[in-house]
Amino acid sequence: MRVLVLGGTGPSGVLIIRELLAAEHTVVVYARSPNKLPEDISSDRLVVVIQGTFDEDDDSSLRKAMEGVHAVVSSLGPTTDVKKAPFYPGNTPLATAYARIIHVMHDMDVKRLIALGTASIKDPNDKFNLAFWVLVNGVKTVAYNAYRDVVAIGETIRGDGKDLVWTIVRVPLLTNSEAKDRIAGYVGDGKVTTSLSRAAFAAFVISELEKNEWARKAPLLSAP
Structure with a gap:
């Protein structure tokens, strides 16, 4: 399978790429700063690196990256640096990027999208849970613009991408634990917890890519 990875230079993105390579998939990495990739990834025979942005005037680069791919996997997300939160732009830049990504997917006949989200994106299957209420409202309070962007990402994927898989x-909360154990469910189901390792997130993404068990759904993933 040929997979386009967005957000591949971040900590979660790197782990996703490594999981894809371990499964012998061809990986196209589309990145603003490809030099941030570990050397063993950028030099791998199964990796194609394309530099570009999600700006409107860089449409040709995104289309080049999308050529011949079977799926798009994205770990794009707002910064988790609390110090930078007050300076996060208020024009939902990531949701705008997703609108452009989905438009190109439609044009290039790419149907599969797996994207990173958070509990700020609500789901009809969610129930009230105090821990998640505190978590989401904490983010909303200290990083409101980032919160708005994440919510808008969910709306964009469900709206513009309604015909995609x-x-x-x-x-x-993401941790750097190497544990890959995880459970998938919904907020308030009595199973999911408030933490997850990036390694488990990456492993789930590759599993979902191959099995399609959560198509057109928004599971909450967590450590057991």
Whole structure:
């Protein structure tokens, strides 16, 4: 399978790429700063690196990256640096990027999208849970513009991408544990917790890519 990875230079993106390579998939990495990729990834025979942005005037680069791919996997998300939160732009830049991505997917006949989300994106299957209420409202309070962008990402994927086979993988607080154990469910189901390792997120993404168990759904992924 040929997979386009967005957000591949971040910590979760790198783990996703490694999981894809371990499964012998061809990986196209579309990145603003490809030099941030580990050397062993950028030099791998199964990796194609294309530099570009999601700006409107860089449409040709995104289309080049999308050529011949079977699926798009994205770990794009707002910064988690609390110090930068007050300076996050208020024009929902990531949701705008997703609108452009989905438009190109339509044009290039790419149907599968797996995208990173958070519990700020609501789902009809969610129930009230105090821990998640505190978590989401904490983010909304200290990083309102980032919160708005994440919510808008969910709306964009469900709206503009309604005819795609999409999965929004909602995550709680991410850790650097190497554990890959995880459970998928919904907020308030009595199973999911408020933390997850990036390694488990990456492993789930590759599993979902191959099995399509959560098509057009937005599971909440967490550590057991």
